[in-house]
Amino acid sequence: MSEFTLHCFTESGNAYKAALMLELSGCDWSPKFIPFFEGATRDPAWRESVNEMGEAPVLEHRGRRFTQSGVILDYLAETTGRYAAGNDDETREIWRWILFDNHKFTSYYATLRFLYGLQNSGETPVTEFLRARARAAYAVVDKHLAKADFLVGAARPSPTFRSPAISSTRRRPASTGRPNSRMSRPSRSGSPRCPAGRRRPT
Ligand SMILES: N[C@@H](CCC(=O)N[C@@H](CS)C(=O)NCC(=O)O)C(=O)O
Structure with a gap:
């Protein structure tokens, strides 16, 4: 186990x-x-x-x-002990971006992706509303990353865990709807397959 x-x-x-x-x-x-x-x-x-x-x-x-x-x-x-904050300021920075991610990317982008990409809603006033806010959130992140390699901990030898958080919302274009493989399908033995994290996310 x-x-x-x-x-x-x-x-x-x-x-x-x-x-x-x-x-x-x-x-x-x-x-x-x-x-x-x-x-x-x-x-x-x-x-x-x-x-x-x-x-x-x-x-x-x-x-x-x-x-x-x-x-x-x-x-x-x-x-x-991996990807941890190095001090209190970094801890606060991480939580600042975690909360930004949860608010802006989960509520706007992930909902847009669910409606438009998975439920094939087509363009509606709701998707337009969500897309505008998701784009604004991406612009905030892009602006920050124009000046730094990572959202938090750019000067450190390794990024902090803020990077895995944002990367999930940046891994796919908005209109994905195609079935994906790893975490959803049972393997031949009947147990769910392990996501192959070392491969490139789709
Ligand atoms: N703030 C939560 C959001 C989790 C979330 O919304 N998960 C989705 C799947 S990606 C879910 O289970 N949604 C069910 C629901 O909202 O009823 C987190 O960061 O874990």
Whole structure:
């Protein structure tokens, strides 16, 4: 059994943040597939036993359970010592970008991607609203990255965990809708496949 278990599904950008961090940190981990599109996270029993908030991702480690991608990244950085903040100022900087990510990219970009890319809503006033805000958020990040290699910790030998967080929302164009492979499909043995984090994300 792996040391870490990540409840996830492949279309989830928030799960991807945690999966990427686990891979980059060299953790011994395995995915536990959430049948999200069959409504698993709305099931009261799932909420009772896995996450009362009804969201992916969920990380299990040594009998403890963690939810919220930012908290999961924070826990992994603390536990592994990889990509951690070097001081209090960096900690605050990381949380500043984590909160920006959760607000702007998850609520605007991820919702746009869900409606337009996965549900094929077509262009609507709602998608236009979301796209304008997502573009504005990307512009903020692009402007910051024009001056630095990483959002936080540019001068350090390795980036902080802020990078896995943002990378999940930057990994695909907005209009993706094609089925993806790794975290969603059972393998031949019946267990979910492990995301191949060392390969390029699609
Ligand atoms: N703030 C949360 C957002 C998690 C989230 O929205 N996850 C999506 C999948 S990517 C989900 O499970 N949504 C279910 C819902 O909102 O009902 C995090 O960063 O982990």
